Amino acid sequence: MLASDLSLDEKIDHFVDAYHTILTRHPYLLPFALGESARRPDIVHDFYTAEKRKAARDMIGKLRKQIDQQAEARGIAPVSAEQFFVTLVGSCLFPFAARAMLAEALGLSPKGIQRFLDRRRTELPALLKKALQR
Numbered sequence: 001m002l003a004s005d006l007s008l009d010e011k012i013d014h015f016v017d018a019y020h021t022i023l024t025r026h027p028y029l030l031p032f033a034l035g036e037s038a039r040r041p042d043i044v045h046d047f048y049t050a051e052k053r054k055a056a057r058d059m060i061g062k063l064r065k066q067i068d069q070q071a072e073a074r075g076i077a078p079v080s081a082e083q084f085f086v087t088l089v090g091s092c093l094f095p096f097a098a099r100a101m102l103a104e105a106l107g108l109s110p111k112g113i114q115r116f117l118d119r120r121r122t123e124l125p126a127l128l129k130k131a132l133q134r
Helices: 008-025 029-039 041-047 050-072 081-097 099-106 110-132
Strands: none
Touching: 008 029, 008 050, 008 081, 008 110, 029 041, 029 081, 050 081, 081 099, 081 110, 099 110
C-alpha cells in the first residue's frame, strides 16, 4: 500500500485503517509476533527473503521520493521517510501493544478503551497529516 501510487494522505488513511482492522480482528497477533521476534530474532531474519527485503526497500524509496517531492513543493514539512514510516507504524501498533497500560493510565473500562481505539482509527490519520503540514 505504501508503495502504491496513492497520494500520501490516502496512504496514511489506508495504512491506519488496515492496521486497525487487522489488530482488532486478531488481538493476540501483535503480542505473539512481538514475543516471538524478541525470543527468536532469527525468525525475523528468516521471514525477510531477499525478495521481501527488496520490496521493503523499494517501498521506503517510493515513500521517500513522494515525501521529498511534496516537501519541495512546500506542501509538507521535510521529514525522512524512515522516521515517518517508523512513526506511522509505531503509532498504529503501540496502543494495541500497550492496551492494558493505556486503559489503566487513562482510566478506561474495557469498553472505554475499545471506543478510544475506534476513535484513534480516524483521529490518528488527521494527527499525522497535521504533523506534516508546514
